[in-house]
Amino acid sequence: MRMMLVGAGAVGESILKILQWRDQEGAWLEYVLVCDFERKRAQEVVEKLDRDDRFEAAAVNATEKEAMIRLIRMHQIDFLMDAAPPFASNYIFDAAYETGIDYGNMGTWSVPMEHPAYGPGIENSYEEPMTKYNFDRFDAWKKRGNMALICMGIDPGVVNVFAKYAATQLLDEIREVHVKDGGNLSVPGSDPDDIMFGFNVWTVLDEVMNPNVEYDASRGGLLVDRPFAGKEVWEMPDGVGQNTLVKVEHEEVVTMPRYLKQYGLQRATFKISLDESLITALKVIDKLGLRSIHPVRIGETEVIPRDVVAACAPQPGDIxxxxxxxxxxxxxxxxxxxxxxxxxxxxxxxxxxxxxxRWGSQAVVAQTGFGAALAIELIGKGIWKDAGVYSPEYFDPLPYMALMDESGYEYHIEEMKL
Structure with a gap:
């Protein structure tokens, strides 16, 4: 595999560290072009990889498709991994298609309407629903004979593999899947009013504040609700304890019905644990119009409000x-x-x-990077391979879970009382 990584942020760096560790001899990972908006950042990541000569740094703007195409052709890339912010994902996806190579990402781009209708039908609340841009191009990718594998981090990603495993190995019929994203991370001695972003600030402002979506076949399919709906208290295992979860927009509720309906799936939800201080801050940011992606003129300067918030907010990597x-x-x-x-x-x-x-990255970052790295390994070894656009539930889950066992990416299966 000759891979190009676009987005050398914390998760991108984590993916590369794990890939290097998984294939130290270069048995299947031949070369990686590490790209970021600033070459300096890409070079920093390459240097953290012990100057392994398989890794090379370059600068590229992830919204400039032609620039990415030039790099792909120049370096004879055959797999393009998208680790950039979601707003760039369609450009990267198209660059892979136009050069006839395979593609992977950890999430997709969506655009909610300024005034969502809520209720049945995602198309009534989103100008561009999540995953639609990708799946609408399935036939084109199939015809070219190349594969795009979307949603391959932890969630979406590992949980999709788990759901397919349950559908094929644990159950005769699967009716419901409910993704739960939580934990008990804390900073000892911190001010209780501090705001802590567990992952990329731009992404939090995007997916958490968008109208949330769930799947319910009995109510017509995809249902859209207001941010922070569906609050529940969930007891996490391993001593993690109670988490207060709310629904947010997430790709699993679209991809799981696509592939698991044949096993009887009727309902799918995604919920995440959010600190009350963060919820309050996000509501204020939203009401002040500061999560907007439309430029605002201040004197002689134009700024995008969401970019300003993302730059000024506490960064996950700093804590x-x-x-x-x-x-x-x-x-x-x-x-x-x-x-x-x-x-x-x-x-x-x-x-x-x-x-x-072990990895020099906080758990949120490394957990996501690990999920993506194992999927890349299966692609690199030719184990997960088909022409078209897919998410992980399409493939046999057993090879992925075997890699989890082999690599120490530990998982558990707990039977619950109903």
Missing amino acids: GSEMTGEMLVGVQCIGKKDGMDKSYFLYQAFDNQESMK
Whole structure:
């Protein structure tokens, strides 16, 4: 595999560290062009990889398709990994298609309407619904004989693999899947009013504040609700404890019905644990118009409000070493086995202190990077391969879970009472 990574941020760096560790001899990972908006950042990441000569740095603007195409052709790239902010994903996706190479990402871009209708029908609340741009181009990718694998981090990503595993190995019929993203990360001694962004600030402002979506076949399919709806208290295993979860927009509720309907799927939700201080801050930011992506003129200067907030907010990477606790991401799968109602919770937990020591990244970052890296390994080895546009549920989950076992990316399956 000759890979080009676009976006050398914290998660991109994590992916590369794990890939290097997984294939130290270059058995399948031949070369990686590490790209970022600033070459300096890409070079910093390359230097952290012990000057492994398989890795080379370059600068590219992820919204300039032609610039990416030139680099792909110049360096004979055959796989393009998107680790850039979501707003750039369609440009990167198209660059891969136009050069006839395979593509991967960890999430997709969506554009909500200024005045969402809410209720049934995602098309009534979104100008561009999540995953639509990608799946609408399935036939074109199929015809070219290339593969795009979208949504391959932790969630979406690992949880999608878990759901497919439950549908094919644990249950005779799967009726419901409910993704739960939480943990008990904290900074000892911090001010209780401090705002902590667990992942990329721009992404938080995007997906958390967008109208949330769930899937319910009995109510017509995709249902759209206001931000922070569906609050519930969920007891996380491994001593993580109670998490207060709310629904947010996330790709799993679109991709899982696409691939798991054949196994009986009727309902899918995604919920995440958000600190009350963060929720309050996000509501204020929204009401002040500061999550807008439309330029605002201030004197002689034009600024994008969301860019300003993302630049000024506390950055996830700045507090990694101070945090204790763990991230815990899983999916509850409900259905029938041998005529009996069954419920399983499949989850992956990542301890922050161990993550900082082993990978130099906080748990949120390394957990996502690990999920993506194992999917890239399966693509690089030709194990996950088909022409078209897919998400992880399409493929056999067993090779992925075998890599989890082999690499120590520990997971658990817990049977629950109904």
